[in-house]
Amino acid sequence: MSIRLPKQFSELQPFATTWALATEYERAAQRRRSQPAELKAFYDAAIKKLPAILKRVDKYPLGQIKGVDVHLFRLALSLAEVAPHVEFYGCDPKVPFAFAEERMFGFHCAIPD
Amino acid sequence: MSAVPATSFLSRYPELGNSPLPVYPYLSTDYYDKEIACIFKQDWLCVGREEEIPNPGDFKVKRLDFARTAVILIRGKDGKIGAFHNVCRHRGNKVITETGGEETFGNKKGAMMTCRFHGWTYNGSGNLVAVPHEDKFPPCFKRSENNLVPIHVDTWSGFICINLAAKPRRSLPEFLGGFRTHLDGYPFSSMVHCHTYYAHINCNWKIGMDAFSEAYHVPTIHAGSFPGLTDYWQDDCAIYGEHHSMAFYSKDMNPPTPVGSKANEIFGASIALKRSEPFPLPKGVNPRRHKNWGFEQTSMFPNYLIHVAEGLWFTHQFWPISQNKCLWEGKYYLKPPQSNSEQWAQRYAVTLQRNAWLEDTATMEDTQDALLSGAVKQIHLQDDEIMLRHAFHIINSRVEAADKAATGSAK
Numbered sequence: 001m002s003i004r005l006p007k008q009f010s011e012l013q014p015f016a017t018t019w020a021l022a023t024e025y026e027r028a029a030q031r032r033r034s035q036p037a038e039l040k041a042f043y044d045a046a047i048k049k050l051p052a053i054l055k056r057v058d059k060y061p062l063g064q065i066k067g068v069d070v071h072l073f074r075l076a077l078s079l080a081e082v083a084p085h086v087e088f089y090g091c092d093p094k095v096p097f098a099f100a101e102e103r104m105f106g107f108h109c110a111i112p113d
Numbered sequence: 114m115s116a117v118p119a120t121s122f123l124s125r126y127p128e129l130g131n132s133p134l135p136v137y138p139y140l141s142t143d144y145y146d147k148e149i150a151c152i153f154k155q156d157w158l159c160v161g162r163e164e165e166i167p168n169p170g171d172f173k174v175k176r177l178d179f180a181r182t183a184v185i186l187i188r189g190k191d192g193k194i195g196a197f198h199n200v201c202r203h204r205g206n207k208v209i210t211e212t213g214g215e216e217t218f219g220n221k222k223g224a225m226m227t228c229r230f231h232g233w234t235y236n237g238s239g240n241l242v243a244v245p246h247e248d249k250f251p252p253c254f255k256r257s258e259n260n261l262v263p264i265h266v267d268t269w270s271g272f273i274c275i276n277l278a279a280k281p282r283r284s285l286p287e288f289l290g291g292f293r294t295h296l297d298g299y300p301f302s303s304m305v306h307c308h309t310y311y312a313h314i315n316c317n318w319k320i321g322m323d324a325f326s327e328a329y330h331v332p333t334i335h336a337g338s339f340p341g342l343t344d345y346w347q348d349d350c351a352i353y354g355e356h357h358s359m360a361f362y363s364k365d366m367n368p369p370t371p372v373g374s375k376a377n378e379i380f381g382a383s384i385a386l387k388r389s390e391p392f393p394l395p396k397g398v399n400p401r402r403h404k405n406w407g408f409e410q411t412s413m414f415p416n417y418l419i420h421v422a423e424g425l426w427f428t429h430q431f432w433p434i435s436q437n438k439c440l441w442e443g444k445y446y447l448k449p450p451q452s453n454s455e456q457w458a459q460r461y462a463v464t465l466q467r468n469a470w471l472e473d474t475a476t477m478e479d480t481q482d483a484l485l486s487g488a489v490k491q492i493h494l495q496d497d498e499i500m501l502r503h504a505f506h507i508i509n510s511r512v513e514a515a516d517k518a519a520t521g522s523a524k
Contacts, residue, residue, distance in 0.1 A: 024460075047371050054379070057453040065453060073453060080461040083372035084468055089337055096337050098471035099312065099478075106467070107309040113456075 003071050012049055012075055015042050019078040020071040022112035027074075027081040028101065036091035043086040046079040077113055122350040122499045129502050133491035136484050138505070139317040144512060145436035149179050151515040152415050152508065153433065154277045156355075157288045159417045161186055161273040164305040166194065169237070170224045174199055174209050174217040178440070179433040180277055184264055185209055189224045189237025196266035196275050197239045202259035206230040215311060215440060226261075235261050269293060271302045292356035292413060298395040299421050306449040308463045311442045314474060316481035318416060318439040319504070321431040324473055324480075325418050326410065326500040328361045334476065338469040339385045341367035342407075347497045349400065355414035355507045357500050360399065361407040372461060380455045381424050382447050382462035384408055392423035412500060414507060424448070427466070437481055443470050 003016040019042055021027045031039065053076045057065050065073050089096055123131055138144050160175050172187040183199040185208065201208045208228045211217045224237030234243035239261035247256070265276040267285035270293075274285050286293065314321060324330070332343040344364035351358045367373060367385040374386075381388030384407060398421060399406040408422035418429040425447050432440040445463055450456040483489070494502050 024464075050372070050375060054454040054457060057457075060453060062450060062452055062456065073457070076457050077460055079372060080376070080457060080464055083370070083461065084338060084465050087370040087373060088340060095468045095471045097334075097475055098468070099314075099474035101471060104310055104312045104467075104471060104474070106311075 004068065005071065006068060008052070009049055009072060011045050012072075015045060015075065016071060018042075019046075020074040021078060022074060024077075024081070024106060024109040024113075027078045028109075030078070031081055031085065032093050032101065034093050036093060039082050039085055039091050039093060043079065043082050046075055046082075050076060050079060074113060121496045123496055123502075125350070126352060126499065126503070129499065129506050133493050134502065134505050136490055136492060138509065138512075139320055139481065139484055140436065142436045145317070145433065147512045147515045148415075148508060149433065151511050153179050155282065156415060157267070157274045157276045157281070157283075157285050158415075159272045159274050159413060159430070160184060160196075162301075162305070162307075163194070163268060163271045163273060164302070165218070165273075168220065170220045170222055172209065172219055172221060172226075174211050176211070176215050177277075177432070182277075183207070183211060184275055185226070185261070186266070186273055186275075187221065187224055187226070187237050191237070193237075194266055194268065194273060195237055195239055196264040196273075197235075197261035198264060200262060201228040201230065201233055202241060202261065203228065203231055203233050203244075208233075208235065208261065215442075239263055270297065270299070289353075289356070289413070291351075291353035292358070292411070295351065295353065295358055295397045296395060296411065296419065296421065298393075299398070299426070300393065301426065301446070304424075304426060304446045304448050306447045306459070308445045308467075309442065310444075310467055310470060311440060312474060313434070313438065314441050314477050315438055316477040317437055318431040318433040319508070320477050320480050321429070321439055321441055321474075322412075322416065322418070322504060323501045324477060325429045326412060326504065327498045328410070329495065329497050330473075330476075331361075334472050335469055338465055338472060339367060341365045341385060345407075349398075349409070350499060351397075352503055356412055357503050358409055358411040359500055360409050362403065362405045363407045364405060373465075376458040376461035379458035380447075380450065380462075382459045383465055384422055384425065384427075385465065386462075388424045390424060394421075394423065410500070412504065414504070425462075437485070441474060 003020055005013050005016055021030060053072045057069055057073045085092060161173055165173050166186060166188045169188050169190045172185060174183050174185050176183045185197045185199045187195050189195055199207050199209055206228055208226050225234055227234040232245045236242050241256050241259045265281050267274055269285060269289060328345055328347050331345055342363045346362050347359055348362060349360035366387045377386040398409050408420050411419045416431050420427050427445045430442045445466055447459055450459055
């Protein structure tokens with residue numbers, strides 16, 4: 001499915017298909033299979049647009065984001081997923097020195113945001 | 114016994130001793146069987162929160178592998194919570210079909226539970242109220258003698274606790290004692306937005322409990338996710354019978370980062386970032402209202418760790434499965450978000466915490482595996498690890514008492 005972001009978010013367009021993912025499981029899996037440089041490129045693009053995305057999604061009541069803004073919110077959630085890796089782990093796509101991530105489950109992780 | 118500095122925690126609890134602890138309690142099947150028999154099947158265990166089943170008919174079924182059973186927790190039409198073994202009194206089918214996970218949730222209309230096998234129906238009090246073709250059963254069959262097998266249940270501050278003993282030795286308030294007073298007043302019930310993670314870990318349940326019962330590991334294990342928490346200290350050590358409590362103080366917090374700071378500005382939800390909103394704590398928690406106080410690490414014996422902080426609380430629970438396998442559940446509780454941006458900010462904090470838990474759980478299987486080598490027979494604990502020593506002391510005295518009772522009855 002192709003995602004068309006609004007014009008003012010065109011810098012995020014190259015990342016939309018890869019990172020506008022519905023669930024925590026999908027976002028974490030995408031992060032794990034990314035290269036360090038890919039994480040950095042997505043982080044750098046998304047952090048610039050984060051304030052605008054958060055302002056935009058707050059026009060909707062909690063949990064009722066509609067249309068293309070759903071994708072923008074999911075991009076922001078992917079940024080939250082990727083942020084510790086860029087800000088703390090030297091762009092390592094995995095959590096360093098960690099338990100096998102695939103063996104840790106979360107009740108909320110399969111529920112679409 | 115060598116001298117312990119007078120200022121140490123151990124000097125206040127000399128009954129715990131200061132010698133190294135043996136390794137066999139983490140490895141022995143015999144020791145494990147005794148723990149199950151004289152602790153897990155005798156003591157109160159927290160199995161949920163009241164908010165998980167808020168309405169009449171709401172139920173939760175939780176597997177308890179150590180007891181080879183599953184407990185039904187159901188809110189009756191009268192609002193009271195009942196607890197029962199999930200076993201039909203007819204031929205033993207599960208009354209509520211479990212979905213295969215550790216916990217199954219749902220709602221039964223009118224709090225009526227009907228077994229899918231032959232349609233026997235029980236009400237929220239566990240009473241058998243309908244048996245299809247009841248007249249075909251012989252006269253010795255009495256409906257009133259075939260209610261669901263009940264499990265003792267009580268609540269404290271919204272925590273649902275069960276006791277598998279036929280006759281619990283103590284009531285829940287008696288069991289909790291001063292531990293209850295210590296945490297009473299913390300607003301658990303208004304911070305109910307919960308993120309739950311879980312994993313089956315190939316280690317003894319105590320290896321898991323130990324890992325979360327001290328802060329000595331923070332600078333090493335959490336160098337990745339909590340780089341700001343390296344200069345820490347522990348204080349406010351208190352023992353309440355089997356339970357205990359200790360506080361974590363930190364000189365600094367995580368350094369400001371673009372995403373971390375933005376999230377924290379919207380909703381302070383991380384233990385590694387300073388939260389600015391004033392927060393009401395119980396009197397005994399951070400009693401000096403010290404600015405460097407981070408959170409309280411408390412343990413409700415035998416397997417539940419409740420950590421409380423300002424604006425958030427989280428729990429760890431380790432459920433034994435065998436002497437070298439357990440189920441870990443980590444739950445992170447926040448006030449429900451009021452906006453989409455608050456939801457986003459909370460997810461950042463929860464993600465960072467999830468990663469820290471991945472760092473914590475990383476050591477557990479390695480520890481079990483290495484101890485199995487038999488190369489090391491005892492472990493050494495420092496003063497900040499007094500909670501591990503206390504837990505060992507309680508567990509071991511129970512196991513020894515069981516041993517003595519067994520020897521006595523064999524004579």
